[in-house]
Amino acid sequence: MWTMPTRQGTERRTVILRAAGQLFLARGYAGVSMEDVLHAVGGSKSTLYRHFADKAELFRSAVEALLDEKSAPLRSFTPEDADVAATLVALGRHFATIVLDPSSIALHRLVTAEAERIPGIGQAFFEHGPAFGQAVLGRYLQSAADQGLIRIADARAAGAQLYQAMLGDPQMRLLTNSPSRPAPSEVEHSITTAVDVFLHGTLVR
Incomplete structure (x- = not known):
């Protein structure tokens, strides 16, 4: 069931996207893993995957951002x-x-x-x-x-x-x-x- 994103969740998503965007630009798509992004922003793997199902979705969202x-x-x-x-x-x-x-x-x-x-x-x-x-x-x-x-x-x-x-x-x-x-x-x-x-x-x- 869909739920309204919280302010904290939205801010966390923004932090992830900014970090991922810079990593992709610096290393290319193949040179970045979900673990790399997690290392850059901290937090739990479950939180990262709650926002983005896989690296392709993260990449697409980072490009849009x-x-x-x-x-x-x-x-x-x-x-x-x-x-x-x-x-x-x-x-x-x-x-x-x-x-x-x-x-x-x-x-x-x-x-x-x-x-x-x-x-x-x-x-x-x-x-x-x-x-x-x-x-x-x-x-x-x-x-x-x-x-x-x-x-x-x-x-x-x-x-x-x-x-x-x-x-x-x-x-x-x-x-x-x-x-x-x-x-x-x-x-x-x-x-x-x-x-x-x-x-x-x-x-x-």
Whole structure:
């Protein structure tokens, strides 16, 4: 029978997830055992397994927690500028700070490596990571359209496309450890160019 989690239980779960997340990032999935996590946080094995049935569930939950923590500032995003272009660029900079951070790149690589072996981990990463950012953009675009500032048929799809256009190139270069790592000026250029093309296009009218 389901019971309401206690505050102590919720806090304990948070401690476990934070410790597990750091261990997985440092050692990889195969390099971490449930005993390693227990050693890091202390407590009893029964408590650990009461929260997480196995290592795969712990990994999935730790990935979700890491992504939710990174995206927390965007959950209360409020446009500070009435200018659509300025707001989209500001959002792009927020996304870049999160997505291009070394720990985010490491997490992306880790999940990609384990996606075929751990059911649901790829979907969890996508929903709590890229899809969240795309949804933030989509909601803003829909709001701008409702105010008559832009004309758009599918805000959700447009948000996904703009998100990738902003960060796809610098993120891929980091994920593949390319020698041509993106400089801050290149990331800024990628964001501003994507916004400009998105809003104004390239067709001569």
